[in-house]
Structure formats: C-alpha cells, structure tokens
Amino acid sequence: MTIKQNKVAILAGEGLPDYSQITAKQIEEHIPSLLKELSSRFNRLENQIEEELKSKNSFTWDNLMTPLHEIGERLRWSWGVVGHLNGVCNSAELRDVYASQQPEIIRFYNLVGQSKSLYKALSKLNELNRNSLNNVQHRIIEAELLSMRQRGVGLESKKKEKFNSNSERLAELSTQFSNNVLDATKEWSLLLTNKCDLEGIPNRVLEVLANSAKNSKDYSYTIGNEPTSEKGPWLLGLDMPTYISIITYAKNRSLREQIYKAYISRASSGRTNNKKIIEEILTLRGNQANLLGYKSWADVSLANKMAKDIHEVEALLEELRTASIIAARKEIKQLQQVAIKHKAEEGKQLKPWDINYWSEIVKQERFRLNQEMLRPWFPLPQVLKGLFSLSERLFSISIKPAHEDYPKWHKDVQLFNVLDSNGFKLASFYLDPYSRPATKRSGAWMDECLIKDSSNKNNNINPVAYLICNQTPPVGNTPSLMSFEEVETLFHEFGHGLQHMLTTIDYPQAAGINNVEWDAVELPSQFMENWCLDPLTIKDIAKHWETGDPLPEEELEKLKLNQTFNSGLSTLRQIHFALTDIRLHSQWDKSHGVTPDELRRELAKTTTVIQPIPEDQFLCAFSHIFAGGYAAGYYSYKWAEVLSADAYSAFEEIDKNNENKLKKLGLRFRETILSLGGSKHPSEIYESFRGRPANTKALIRHLGL
Numbered sequence: 001m002t003i004k005q006n007k008v009a010i011l012a013g014e015g016l017p018d019y020s021q022i023t024a025k026q027i028e029e030h031i032p033s034l035l036k037e038l039s040s041r042f043n044r045l046e047n048q049i050e051e052e053l054k055s056k057n058s059f060t061w062d063n064l065m066t067p068l069h070e071i072g073e074r075l076r077w078s079w080g081v082v083g084h085l086n087g088v089c090n091s092a093e094l095r096d097v098y099a100s101q102q103p104e105i106i107r108f109y110n111l112v113g114q115s116k117s118l119y120k121a122l123s124k125l126n127e128l129n130r131n132s133l134n135n136v137q138h139r140i141i142e143a144e145l146l147s148m149r150q151r152g153v154g155l156e157s158k159k160k161e162k163f164n165s166n167s168e169r170l171a172e173l174s175t176q177f178s179n180n181v182l183d184a185t186k187e188w189s190l191l192l193t194n195k196c197d198l199e200g201i202p203n204r205v206l207e208v209l210a211n212s213a214k215n216s217k218d219y220s221y222t223i224g225n226e227p228t229s230e231k232g233p234w235l236l237g238l239d240m241p242t243y244i245s246i247i248t249y250a251k252n253r254s255l256r257e258q259i260y261k262a263y264i265s266r267a268s269s270g271r272t273n274n275k276k277i278i279e280e281i282l283t284l285r286g287n288q289a290n291l292l293g294y295k296s297w298a299d300v301s302l303a304n305k306m307a308k309d310i311h312e313v314e315a316l317l318e319e320l321r322t323a324s325i326i327a328a329r330k331e332i333k334q335l336q337q338v339a340i341k342h343k344a345e346e347g348k349q350l351k352p353w354d355i356n357y358w359s360e361i362v363k364q365e366r367f368r369l370n371q372e373m374l375r376p377w378f379p380l381p382q383v384l385k386g387l388f389s390l391s392e393r394l395f396s397i398s399i400k401p402a403h404e405d406y407p408k409w410h411k412d413v414q415l416f417n418v419l420d421s422n423g424f425k426l427a428s429f430y431l432d433p434y435s436r437p438a439t440k441r442s443g444a445w446m447d448e449c450l451i452k453d454s455s456n457k458n459n460n461i462n463p464v465a466y467l468i469c470n471q472t473p474p475v476g477n478t479p480s481l482m483s484f485e486e487v488e489t490l491f492h493e494f495g496h497g498l499q500h501m502l503t504t505i506d507y508p509q510a511a512g513i514n515n516v517e518w519d520a521v522e523l524p525s526q527f528m529e530n531w532c533l534d535p536l537t538i539k540d541i542a543k544h545w546e547t548g549d550p551l552p553e554e555e556l557e558k559l560k561l562n563q564t565f566n567s568g569l570s571t572l573r574q575i576h577f578a579l580t581d582i583r584l585h586s587q588w589d590k591s592h593g594v595t596p597d598e599l600r601r602e603l604a605k606t607t608t609v610i611q612p613i614p615e616d617q618f619l620c621a622f623s624h625i626f627a628g629g630y631a632a633g634y635y636s637y638k639w640a641e642v643l644s645a646d647a648y649s650a651f652e653e654i655d656k657n658n659e660n661k662l663k664k665l666g667l668r669f670r671e672t673i674l675s676l677g678g679s680k681h682p683s684e685i686y687e688s689f690r691g692r693p694a695n696t697k698a699l700i701r702h703l704g705l
C-alpha cells in the first residue's frame, strides 16, 4: 500500500492517511475549503439534475450515484481521519478544531440530504431502471430515499420549516440533557474520614478515593497531612467506577443506600432537572414522526431496522421476559438466603442497594473467581495468535503483520494484512491495543479507514479497518496481560472488522457494515465473543506468558460459571430498559395525563423483581435514548444477541473437532453474513446462513435461563 504523496495530508482523499502530517492547524485551514469545493460540486450536480428533469430524465447509476458517492467519500475520508485522530490522539487543539468544524459538516450533510432535485432524480433512477439495475443497486437507492424522507426532503415549505426548527430544538435538548447528567454526577460528593465506613472496599479503590480527596479543590491539607489510602480522608463521587465499587464491595449498608439513592436520582431535581426536557423531547419526536407521516417515533426508528414493527420487537422482548423473570426471582431469593445465613439484617428484606453486594458474596462463595489473577494466562501476542488461528480454521484466511512501510499515529500501533487461502491480500487492519488515558477515548471500537470499492475496475480499493482497544499496556519485559473481559472485547471488535474486511460487495455504499440495519450490525461481533470459551480456542489463546502452561481446568470452569451468573437479573434489567424505551416512543402522549416516569413504573410491575423506589428517577439519566442514538432502538442489543447466539448454535450442533465440518460451516458464515454486508435485507442473509429464521432458544440456553 503506498502513501499518496499530497502536499496537504488531510486532503489526500485516498490511500492510508499520513497521520503524522495532519495537524489541528491543517484541519482548520483545509476542511472549510474542502467543504466549499464539495458544495460547489454538489451544486453543479444539482444543476445537471435539473436539466435532466426538464428533458429526458435519463438518469443512470454512473451519472448520478457515482458522482454523489465521490463527493460523500471525499468528505468521509478527510473528516473520518479527523474523527479518528480526535479519538486516539486527542489534544485541546484537536478537540477545539473538531468542535468548531462540526456544525459546517452537519450543514453540508443537510444540504445534500434535503435536496429536492436529488430526491426526484433518485426516485426516477429507481423507477425507470427496474431492469437495468441489479437488486443491490436498488436497495442502495431505496435506503438513500428513505433516509432523505426521514430528513424531511418531502415536506412542503411550512412543514419543512417546522421540521427543521424542531430538529434544531431536539439537538439542543439532547445536549442539555447530557450536560445535566454530567453536572448532576459531578455535583455530588461525600468525604469520609473514618476507615471503618469503608470496610470491604479494595485497596486500589481506596487509593483512588484518597487521591480524589487530595486533588479536590474543595478541601485543603497541610503538608505531611495529605490524604492516603491508609489514613484517608476519602472522597466519593458518582462516577461509574466509584459507584460500582461502593455498591459492590461496601459492607456498610447505609453507605450503599446513600450512594444508591444519589446515583439513581441524578438529574431529577433542582438546576439539573431533566423531567421537563424528557417530556419535550418525546413530544417533539412525536411531532416529527407525524410530520413525516408516521404514527410514532418508534415507527420512524423501525422503518430502517431489521425488526419489522413494534409488535415484532415486543414479541421478542416478551419471550425473553418470561424466560428471565422466573430465574431473576430465584436469584433474588438466593441472595436473601445467603444474607440470612450470614445473619445480616438484609435477610429480612433485600433492598435495591443490596443486590450487587450480596451477588459478589454469593459469587465468591460459589466459585472464587479472581479475574485479576488470570491475566498472566492472556498475554496479547498469544491471544492474537489464537484469534488468528481460529480465523484461519473458520474462514480460511491468514493474518500476517505488515512488513511494508506504513503510516501510524502512535508507536504501539500495528498494521496486519488479511490474506486468502492463496496468499492473495484481501484487506488490512490497524490494531491500537493499549490504553492512553490522557489522549485516547475510553472504550473499544472498530471504524472504517478505507472501504472496499471494486466498482472501478482500474482502481480496486481493499478495505482497511481500525481496531481500537483500551487494554493494559505492557510494562518493561512483561507483555500486555489481558483480563478475560479484554479478550472478549478484542474478539468483539475483530468480529466487526471481519465484516468490514471480508465483504465481497463491490459497491462501497453496501460493502461491509454500510447499509446494514443497525439492529443486525452487532451480529458478527457478538458471534465472535462466543468463541472465547470454546475449548479449542481457549487452549490456543490462554498460555501463561512465562511458563507456557495452559489455563487450569478449574479456572476455565469458573469463567464459564461467571458467564451465566445472575443472568436472569441482568437480562430482565435490559428488557425493562428496552420495553420502556419502545413504549415511551410509541404510546406516551402528554395529553394522556401520565408522566413518563409513571409509564415506566407501570411497566416495572412485570419487568422488575424489586420495584423501583420513589427516589429512582432512572429516566432522567437514560442518556442512550435521550442524548444518544438509541431512541426506540435500545432493544437492538437484545435483538443482535438473539441472532449471534442462534448463529453460534449452528456451530454447537456440529462436531467442532471435525475440521472439515467446521471449515464448511465457517465458510458458509463467511460467504453470507461476513460477505454480503448491506446488499440484502439481514433476514434474507441470515436465513441463507442458517436455513431458517433466528429464534431465542440458543440465547436462553446460553444464559442458563
């Protein structure tokens, strides 16, 4: 792969980006001019379209879709690099320039997405070329048309004005919502000076809490009297790691109660109250849906999902609910019995702030799993070796580190090539495995660097993926020793990467993850996670980094037990969220006189075991649906899990030690789910792999319900 030599790296537009040359200053200088250039290119295209519409209507793929794609791809390439660098080598300058350019980028997408003449031309192209375009091309055009309709292209001027002003207001409200959650989270703190209040909290957490006290502006300490993990004081906040540690490990029940109540009531009163915002968001979304001709926002959301309609979503959730509620009730009973055995007052009545604490105790009594102790068995190089050999066995590909010269954004980043069974290069991926808290966003993700494009036979583009993780870095001669969870995360992202890289679709608009309904997009990633506990695979990935010893059998058993521990409660929790989300976006209406919170409490009667307490204002911090992209889409987590578990069960049905059978089935997975991307409806692709539609049986079995 050659690096395109362009004086301005951010504008190269093709090949691997020259990361080291791209600076905040360069972005600030050149993104506006790029947008200007693309806007005028789009205007020219619009003018040509207008002419065509007046005369012959002779729209073709080449005179419409190709130039449109070129414009979009030019921006995706450049702005994609900016987004990527913002995530992996963040700096104050980069963040500022990203934020300052973003509104213009959105404006450009709106300009294209709301172009009436483009919409007309695409419709004509779709209608008039029924026979000359293939099914993939039709599906791409239809997805484009739907997305334009949902952006309001079809509205006449008065309605469009309303629609656009609603959109702006909704964007504002989302930002306010998430700022309120952030502020409410930051506002709360608790200084503890007595160590016995913190009994049970692991030492590494005490260190963090003492450090928070030390760095807090609200308290000052004389020299020699600074907080230590031993002597305190300790400052508690509502950030996720602190909250989880306290609620899981604190023996002190009233401390757990205090932090639970603070956490669950975030952003529900005072300056940061989100209640009114929630009502306004739901009302506006309902209005937007009506303007677009839909009954509810849930219908808007489901119009481009794999799930056909609300009924199908609710039916799936109901199947999982009935399976999990019995298990969840049993799990609660077990926790209570253990509390009784320990002669704890919780034995009388278990409260919401007791669940995590007693779960941890039951877990330790039942199978003493210490995840930290297992790290030496999962050194990154070994895990990669095992992952690559699994890919070879399943999908007949081999993965080799790239030896050619290639650009990178950090010295720890590595490029790998993916070869087919004849040694022919299909794709590549960057792996950026280690956490760098100061400059790298947390979490893990797969992103597209280059998208496969074989539509131009003279300029075939191989796909390149970014796989980004945030795992423990190596120290001295010790390699990165991964937790089992980090191993699962790597497999997950690699699964997304496989779909991006092994696509056989020539049109970039439907290659890899493009044009895939997003309740189906987590299928390959969650599918790969299943392999982490496959006996042959774990043998390959788990070898002690110093002795080469395999993972002891009993530790493997513990990992398996951990997989299904309290799965009734955790499944039910997800169902409660998903159902609340779908009902709020399909049934709630201010005029009915029921608040969103009341609607949620009604649902809680059948989707929780311990009813929410009055302080529980969980909706006020449900950022996924009020400040993120999951509105009427939270069910997607479970939907994709059903698909991935059912797909994996096809492999459980064969003898996995029979290499021939494994290869045959693996190839079928590759040739359908990994190859076909967004070229067909996901149900069709799924059925061509499985020979039937997916069902919930495998997931219910995997969860031990």
Ligand SMILES: [Zn+2]
Pocket: 492, 496, 522, 525
């Ligand atoms: Zn994912």
